[in-house]
Amino acid sequence: MILNDIKSVAIYCASSTKIKPVYYEVAAQLGRLLAERGITQVNGAGNMGLMRAASDAGLEAGGKVIGVIPSFMVEQNWHYTSLTKIIETPDMENRKQTINDMTDAAIVLPGGCGTLDELFEVITLKQLGVYLKPIIILNVDGYYDHLLHHLERSMEENFMRPEHRDIWCVATTAEEAVDKVFTTPLIDESVRRFAKI
DSSP: OOOOOEEEEEEEEEOSSSOHHHHHHHHHHHHHHHTTOEEEEEEEEBSHHHHHHHHHHHHTTOOOEEEEEHHHHHHHTTTTTSSSSSEEEESHHHHHHHHHHHHOEEEEESSHHHHHHHHHHHHHHTTTTTTSSEEEEEEEEGGGHHHHHHHHHHHHSSSOOOGGGGGEEEEESHHHHHHHHSSSSSOOOOGGGOOOO
């Protein structure tokens, strides 16, 4: 099996602090595993929640963690100043674009509207043949079960094609998520032929 050339991975996840411990545990495992594999972690530079947990674990394991954050969030002191590097962007759209451009894959942990926005943006861009990198949904404790069911219904109702299932992969553990960034088959721009139903 030929493994994907992965040097950096985007982690999209929650900044919320009022969540179950299992989410923190998996975020920390993910941060540590990426560092141990020599993969640079790129996230939203938040100083709370799962972003902080993944960053701390990655840094403690000797890894590099780059944060990308809009200037207005820096002005609110929402950024984690201990990261390897912080990149400021003018707005949220530039933040997402910067993260997508500088990483080789995306792993999406549980999160709220911001995380879902990031997930659906990369799914949409991949559907359109613009973003062709692995997308791994890390379904911790069944958090994304309803969302995955909804995506299946979207295909059943012909809002998406069955071929679009190949756009993302699902993992239930941090170890499986890291393995899948290396083993998920890459697609090319020909995916565009499935964009229209």
